[in-house]
Amino acid sequence: MRYRELGKTGLQVSEIGFGGEWVDGTPEEARVIVSAAREAGINIIDCWMPDPTRRSNLGDAIEGERERWIIQGHLGSTWQDGQYVRTRDLAQVKPAFEDLLERFHTDYMDIGMIHYVDKPEEFDELMADSPFLGYLRELHASGAVRHIGLSTHNPVVAKRAAQHPEIEMILFSVNPAFDMMPATDNLDDYFGEAGVAAAIDGMTPERAELYALCEETGTGITVMKGYMGGRLFDAATSPFGVALTPAQCLEYDLTRPAVASVMVGFSAPEHVAEAVAYETASAEERDYARVLAGAPRHAYVGQCTYCGHCAPCPKGIDIASVNKFYDLATMYDEVPDSLLEHYRALGATASGCIACHACEPRCPFGVRIAEKMAKAAVLFGC
Structure with a gap:
């Protein structure tokens, strides 16, 4: 496993991460998956899920080895009447975060994530000395949160986060299809007809600007939706009309500027194996560029995707x-x-x-x- 520094946090994270969303089976099943991830060298987990089953499954599976794991724990994701509710109401946010700490058998989160902000006006409201931000600052000052991050699917919000002095990293949706999509605060847009149409429009300037800004400010990126919910694995559901493999998707994600790790959802040990196979995959197996170049629909003509096919240069230029x-x-x-x-x-x-x-x-x-x-x-x- 290779490790990368997560922006200016100083944290060294595995380039394949663990998205805990699908660990909803039995505790024993969770332990098997976590064990496979541990043995592969994965050391970062994202836990946005508020429900007790997933939290306890993950927390119990890593009990006794807390220091080897870097945990992205979300604030604003709550469990109310048996359902997930995203809220900024501290009467709900505080007990939900305390529950997260308890179920993970710890007194701190490595990264306290401001959960799911896709509207620019919501970002501005939250970061304008809101009670929510005040609580997060208290947690940071006490050490209950060691670094501050934010999750979003909207590059406009992500850019604002990268410019904010208190936010050190973002959890952002990255894949070759989403990079074609214009900014939106509606996540469903990415998976609908607009997403298919965008595949022939080229990378949007908002995303190119975001990657540049994160590189400049030292704002690390961890990736969600790296496989586009599995749609990129099937030519029938891929907006490009061609299937990609996990290794090809991961190669694309990990060659974007400022990206440190891709949070992959695991519901079985074989999913861990499929993802970490990237670490030993050949250049040919990781090659997304040849596949996209031959796709029925794509807009990469004339655009460098940093795939490396141009090498070697007789003058040694990278x-x-x-x-x-x-x-x-x-x-x-x-x-x-x-x-x-x-x-x-x-x-x-x-x-x-x-x-x-x-x-x-x-x-x-x-x-x-x-x-x-x-x-x-x-x-x-x-």
């Missing part, structure tokens, strides 16, 4: 990384110092390109790489 930093830098009026530093650290920069064009026939999406290298050399000055 073309995918240069393109990534270039794309991020073009989101700003001036190149941020942090991006310039990362770019220079590559060693072989775009200025070393001899325009041999050897890389271009290997690109699945027809990117004019030599032209882009020339633009990058001008933009970065080297």
Whole structure:
């Protein structure tokens, strides 16, 4: 298992994470799944679920080894009259969070997540010294929450979170289909006709800007919906009209800027095995680009997806990384110092390109790489 630093939190998280939503069977079944995740090297769990069964299943399964797990625990997800209710009412939020701590046999959450904010106006209201934020600040000051995060599906909200000084990371929905979708506060839009139509429209500027902003501010991203609810595994339900594998979806997610870990839902040990197989998969097995390039519907022509097919460069240039930093830098009026530093650290920069064009026939999406290298050399000055 490979590990990545989660933004500016300083936490080292496994690039395959554990989304606990589907651990709703028996306690023994949960222990088997958690054991498989542990043995694979997974060390981060997301628990947004308020119901007692899932919380107790996970909490009991990791009892006695709390320090090896990084837990994203959500505030604002409550269990009322046998149903999930998202609320900011502290009369409900406080006991729900206390219940989370109790069922996980702990006195702290590594990351206290502001649960599910998809409307920009709700974000503004919450972060304007609301009672909810005051409670979260109290938890942070006491150590009951060690870092503060936020979950959202809306890139507009995510951008505001990345700019907020108290929010260190976001849980955000990332996959090649969602990256085509314009900002919306209605999650159902992503799975309906609008999602299918978006597959031929190209990556939306809101998402490109979000990735750039998170990279600049050091706001880490953990991923939800990385498989698009399994729809990407079936050509009949994929908006591209072609099926992807778990390894291909994970490769796409983990090559987005600022992404540290993908929260994968496990309901059986074999689901753990399918996901962690990514760690030893060959480049061919991880290759989403060739599949998307041959899809009946896609809008990636001319766009670098950082897949790495352009390698090797005779001058040793990491073309995918240069393109990534270039794309991020073009989101700003001036190149941020942090991006310039990362770019220079590559060693072989775009200025070393001899325009041999050897890389271009290997690109699945027809990117004019030599032209882009020339633009990058001008933009970065080297």
